[in-house]
Amino acid sequence: MFQQFIRRPALAIVISLVIMFMGLLAIQTLPKSQFPDIAPPMIVVYASYPGASSTVLTNSVLIPLEQAINGVPGMKYMFTTGASSGEANLQIVFHLGTDPNQALVNVQNRIEQMKMRLPPLVQLEGIIVQRLMPNMLMYVNVYGKDTSKIDMKYIFNYTYINMLSELQRVEGVGFARILGSRQYSMRIWLNPDRMRAYNISSEEIMTALGEQSIIGSPGRIGRADSKKSEAIEYVLTYAGRYDNESQYKDVIIRANPQGEVLRLKDVATVELGSEYYDIYSNKDEYPSAAITINQAAGSNATEVIENLKVKLEELKKDFPPGIDYEINYDVSTFLDASTEEVIHTLRDAFILVSIVVFIFLGDWRSTIIPVLAVPVSLIGAFFMMQLFGLNINLITLFALVLAIGIVVDDAIVVVEAVHAKMEEKHCSPYVAVKEVLGEISGAIIAITLLMTSVFVPVAFMTGPVGIFFRQFAITMASSIVISGIVALTLTPVLCAMILKNTHGQPRKKTLLNRFIDSFNRAFEKLTGKYVWVLRLIAHRRVVTIGLLIVFSFLTFGITKFLPSGFVPSEDQGLIYAVLQTPPGSTLERTYEVSRQLQEACKKVDGVQSVSALAGYEILTQGRGSNSGTLLINLTPWSERHHTVVEITEELEELTKEIPGAKIEFFGPPAVPGYGAAGGIGLQLLDKNTTIDYERLDGVSKQFMKDLEKRKELTSLFTFYRTDYPQYELEIDNQLAMQKGVSIKKAMDNISIMIGSTYDLGFIKFGRFFKVFVQADPSFRRLPTDILKLFVKNDKGEQVPYSSFMKIKKTQGIYEINRYNMYTTSSIRCSPADGYSSGEAIAAIQEVAATTLPKGYDIDWSGLQKDEVGRGNEAVYIFLIVLVFVYLVLSAQYESFILPLVVILSLPAGIFGAFLLIKLAGMANDIYGQVALVMLVGLLGKNAVLIVEYAVMKNKEGLSVLESAIEGAKARFRPILMTSFAFIAGLIPLIFAHGPGAIGNKTIGAASLGGMLFGTIFGVIIVPGLYYIFGSIAEGRKMIKDEDFDPLSEDKHHV
Secondary structure (H helix, E strand, C coil): CCCHHHHCHHHHHHHHHHHHHHHHHHHHHCCECCCCCCCCCEEEEEEECCCCCHHHHHHHHHHHHHHHHCCCCCEEEEEEEEECCCEEEEEEEECCCCCHHHHHHHHHHHHHHHHHHCCHHHHHHCCEEEEECCCEEEEEEEEECCCCCCCHHHHHHHHHHHCHHHHHCCCCEEEEEECCCCCEEEEEEECHHHHHHCCCCHHHHHHHHHHHCCCCCCEEECCCCCCCCCCCCEEECCCCCCCCHHHHHCCEEEECCCCCEEEHHHCEEEEEEECCCCCEEEECCEEEEEEEEEECCCCCHHHHHHHHHHHHHHHHCCCCCCEEEEEEEEHHHHHHHHHHHHHHHHHHHHHHHHHHHHHHHCCHHHHHHHHHHHHHHHHHHHHHHHHCCCCECHHHHHHHHHHHHHHHHHHHHHHHHHHHHHHHHCCCHHHHHHHHHHHHHHHHHHHHHHHHHHHCHHHHCCHHHHHHHHHHHHHHHHHHHHHHHHHHCHHHHHHHHHCCCCCCCCCCCCHHHHHHHHHHHHHHHHHHHHHHHHHHHCCCHHHHHHHHHHHHHHHHHHHCCCCECCCCCCCCCEEEEEEECCCCCCHHHHHHHHHHHHHHHHCCCCEEEEEEEEEEECCCCEEEEEEEEEEEEECCHHHCCCCHHHHHHHHHHHHCCCCCCEEEEECCCCCCECECCCCEEEEEEECCCCCCHHHHHHHHHHHHHHHHCCCCEEEEEECCCCCEEEEEEEECHHHHHHCCCCHHHHHHHHHHHHHCECCCEEEECCEEEEEEEEECHHHCCCHHHHHHCEEECCCCCEEEHHHCEEEEEEEECCEEEEECCEEEEEEEEEECCCCCHHHHHHHHHHHHHHHCCCCEEEEEECHHHHHHHHCCHHHHHHHHHHHHHHHHHHHHHCCCCCHHHHHCCCHHHHHHHHHHHHHCCCCECHHHHHHHHHHHHHHHHHHHHHHHHHHHHHHCCCCHHHHHHHHHHHHHHHHHHHHHHHHHHHHHHHCCCCCCHHHHHHHHHHHHHHHHHHHHHHHHHHHHHHHHHHHHHCCCCCCCCCCCCCCCCCCCCC
16 A cells, blocks of 8 residues: 555655644644643632621631532532731632532532521622632732832732733633722711710711712603603613712711701811722832732643733733833743753754764765654654644643654664665666565564553553643653654655665765774674673573562662652742741731841842732731742843752852841742642541541651651741630620610721721722722820720710720631631641652651551642652553453464563663663653653664564564574664664753753653663563564464464565
8 A cells, every 4th residue: 555655756745744733733733831731720709897806707718618518529629818907718629620600600509508697797898709720920010219219009009900901801811810908998986085075986887888878870851661752751860979088078977957067078188098008019119019920721821921911011001100020930931941842852862863864874965864754753643633622731841852862763673674675686776665665564563653652551541640641641741643644644755755775886985984884883783792602591491580680679779778759849920938926926027027038149149039928928828917929030041040949058158147037938839830849738627526626736846856857857837836826805894884885886996996997988980999988007006005096885975895895815826718618727848858759748757657646637739649659550551552462463373472572682781771760860750751651652662673583583483582583683784873862862852951850850860760771681681582482473373274364464574
């Protein structure tokens, strides 16, 4: 069938051109991201209870919501946070593959069923349910340069009103928000002294606001309503809610027939302020509004970021004087840089593979033919990626880098066979190609099937690891299949067009030809020594079995010392600094510490800019006056001389000089979407039936001390503390009732005066804003100020709180975290330098098992949840691949014995992969594991080349031993050529640096070590194994008088 292409060369060329054209089109449309989309779907629920403490918020809001949501279909785990700022946050993480839209509906339905059990103020504030894409796409700071005219309130609201909605409408943006809640609010600051003088209560003020700032709907006049209509119909309108300070100042609180009027301005100050004063944000000490933008599912990160940059530049044209913006982080910076590194690696690997092929083949005509198979196979693979719904990411690009050394194999087989035929029959290239196609097409199909069969089982795996393997497998298999098609269509045509029969003719004595001749002579000597070694040991079963046992034990032994991991943390050009000031620190004090930290960071070489957030911490994404986060943006990789690890170490040394704060540094998450920051997410759970926050605090502190003793861990950090200064209000109910004050009325009044409340809002600048009523800050500075307040009793008299209430100084918890309905101390840490995440996790598990008291346990969140849950998944994957390959080979050889030769030749390669990973200081993570799967195919192919030839020679009448030696001798040069071509393609990976360097080095080290050891020892072990199993299989047939005729036999071998 394939001989038709030699008669129709244009058709063969067009097939390859069409494959490349479709691949180029796919490149333009394929989504681009750092990794495959393995982040689990997440639904986030926000609730607010102004004035509530963390304990009240947890008991009245979090626990009822948790009980309603728990067990929603597809739920993996649930993490909730309740802070004394009055804000509740529930993150419901679902299993990978769950429909996020359906998950959103299910959560909303559960909340609707129980919403009426929540406090009225929580219902009034509203419960927001959102589908969240956890991976931050971009972090933008809009800042004011002229600090004399532009403050934080102005810059925040300018961004909120003029920019946020525009950015949210950019195609591919899933979610955009400004950190903090400083949007405009009508602030009514009550004066308790004047209220007492006029005998006015906060309740009366709220009533007056609700009755006068209203939305009116008077209707229409002149309508017929089935009666006779008037000539003209009029619409009646009313001005509606107040929207400026003067209107609110003139709200009438009390009036009488004598014309006396008491207005709001008589007992309060009114101003257009901020909703909350909870976060201070700055960029290099300029006040700023920090925008975080998240990506929508299925969108192309590079395109979305490019569109966002265009939109930001459009918006910048309308900026008032003194306002500017800066993109402090966008994922495309790392994505583009790492992609560029991989492309450079592709280029370098292509050149090195070409050089190796040229050295072995000896002339440029023979070299250019297999080299042309590379671009066709690699570019065509993008079209297959599109058909299978993949995207362009680091995993698929790594697969293409590794494929360079593989896709030349089939073309090399054809070129070698044509040369052999021309030398044997002294014929033209055209005649040689026609004969060769009929002889080797079966061999090429068999090799392609074998290589592809390695990747078939892993392509159907599920879960995060399965997705990694699937993307790698499909990309690799696609390029291999296309290379097989090219070898049977384009390569024969190119051989007939380009090659010349120069066999037997003298070569020019050029320097290059002399080098090639010297290489060939040296290789002939090496082949002779190789055959001598085989004749010495191939028939000695004890040597072959001994080598297998040695490599098996070495492989088993090195796994005990080999670090494990999931996905390594790369240098992404960004560092998070998380700071914690002492409990009770004001926002202003935390802000001052953050500014000191900013100044320290600017002194470090490699730091480009620093943005600070006081009042917000990124680890649990919670708020608190004693917490803060800094985003330290590093200079581009090409412009700095230090790695992120070195810069972090320098920052740690400098920040030791900053007093009164605990500061730790973390990178972004290793996989976007798995948490907000890198490191290890650990949950210390209190599983006791009674909630005891103080005891959990004691257990947490002791557990942290025990963890700090482990050399595998560093940067241990938790926000769980129960020593936050608090005052407990103690109301004497009997005294209060005697004075005509109910507890409810007393607490409602304090909620308004101290905690603040709102009952209505207004429209301004086309946006809805809230009206907040609260005592003026000057009347609530000290705890004793509470006792100076008054509340109206049932007789209309002002009663001081000091007459029936006391305050007691205590300590308590500011922020309560819960995990799967258990109270938890959320702990963050990082593997120490030189240790992998797997070793760090093992250390934590060991400490937990030996030190935690009864009723306490640990669990994991983020990436570690899947890493721990994997267990021995990698081993199972490897075994499945081996079984599948064994079955394919059994079908190919029509024997269940001979495939054992291929399977048992692998331990040397596996040991080599593990050894080089260890020597390179890397971990056996996802990159190393995909390399192992690929090695099964590559090393198996080498073994197949020997076994096939040996089977044929045995059928021709040679003994099993002679067949083994002849097969090894005949395939020695092709095996070394293809193996060293592949190894040459790995060299750029080994010496990679900059973005994505850890992944490059890991996959490069595993592949190079496995291929080097597997090839060198494989050519020794395989003949011995064939002698052992070939002797067993000889004469054995499953059916009597069976004609032994393997699928890939009866073909020409070189």
